[in-house]
Amino acid sequence: MKAEQKGISLFQFCWLFGISRQAYYQHYWYYEEYNLEAELVLQEIRYIRRLNPAIGCRKLNVLIQPFLLEHQIKMGRDSLFDLMAAHKLLVRKRKRKIQTTYSKHWLRKYTNLIKDVIPSSVNEIWVADITYLKIENGNVYISFITDAYSKKIVGYYVAETLESKNTINALKMALTNNKITGQKLIHHSDRGVQYCCEDYVKLLQDYGIMISMTETGDPLDNAIAERVNGIIKEEYLNHYKYNNKKEVEKKLNQAVQQYNNYRTHLSCNMLTPSNVHQNNLPTQKLWKNYYKQKTKFVNVSQD
Secondary structure, three states: OOOOHHHHHHHHHHHHHHHOHHHHHHHHHHHHHHHHHHHHHHHHHHHHHHOOOOOOOHHHHHHOHHHHHHOOOOOOOOHHHHHHHHHOOOOOOOOOOOOOOOOOOOOOOOOOOOOOOOOOOOEEEEEEEEEEEOOOOOOEEEEEEEEOOOOOEEEEEEEEOOOOHHHHHHHHHHHHHHOOOOOOEEEOOOOOOOHHHHHHHHHHHOOOOOOEEEOOOOOOHHHHHHHHHHHHHHHHHOOOOOOOOHHEEEEEEHHHHHHHHOOEEEHHOOOOHHHHHHHOOOOOOOOOOOHHHHHHHHHHHHH
């Protein structure tokens, strides 16, 4: 509130607090400017969130930097997080509840070929998994195939059942959109019946793709696929209500496009998956080797 609004003169106000009139005006103008800048930043955050409803704060901080530079706004990471918290723009993670993997079957299960393997280029390792999404009268199931190096979703398919033909459709999309002839490629998945069935295995073998599967039910054995499932659902799909599969398909197509072409990754030097995948760009390893870490803990406990 200005000094004049308190019923005293500006001279008396400054004299009481031991400050100059210049200092008073500078202080007032600073907060006027800060409030204006904060409102501009909030508008930009809400615009980004319309495209990526639950994008994390660190990635949002990277995406908003060009806007801050353009408007000459100085706002650090912590100040940005505080502003978002004050306006309730932080997001909460949701836990997975429904099981989509049935591995107690008689079909052949393959060994884990990627325990100690870190991909060095695109189309070396594809990871596959299935997740679910609630609709008006039940669930639909989404099959994903992701390149482990670039984190790009290369294949996906929405279905009303967990039949293997639906995972095959996701695999066919990945094969159609990527040239892998003559290249050593590993397909890694859990031991679900969809990935062990004859038709799925035959399609992989027809393309000379090596088959790798998890050895336990631990999600860390297929961590990248699980992480991508979570990102697509928590940051894009879970913020809407769906009446049928067709509505999910439309929103999923938008989500995959946003994820592949717009969302940056810490494990991709804050580049987008499509950029890394198309140009086979070098990436910095920022993720942990959870398998080795888990093995170390087991050995310690046995000692």
